[in-house]
Amino acid sequence: MTKRIVITPKASLDIDGYFAYIAQENRDTALLFFDSVRKTFAQLARMSGMGSRYPVDNPRLQGLRKWAVKGFKRYLIFYFERDESIEIVRLLYAGQDIENILEQE
Incomplete structure (x- = not known):
């Protein structure tokens, strides 16, 4: 099912x-x-759950997953897999302070 x-x-x-x-x-x-x-994004919609869980201390972000943009592996998509949707939270460059950026969400 495509989400x-x-x-x-x-x-x-x-x-x-x-x-x-x-x-x-x-x-x-x-x-x-x-x-x-x-x-x-379309690939994630078809095959949700791809990527790995991203460990965060922020309780609002528990269950957050990450997956790289195809062909641009240093750009990471951070998303939640929902029952009927994929919620794209952020798209961040790997060289950034990702942990700090996500803690402010």
């Missing part, structure tokens, strides 16, 4: 920000990034 994808406002801003950053150097790569994000 519905729900993208939080912060995750949407993340995607837009990375697109703009990549586009400064190479617009074609930025378009490829955006397409890869979309395809990876």
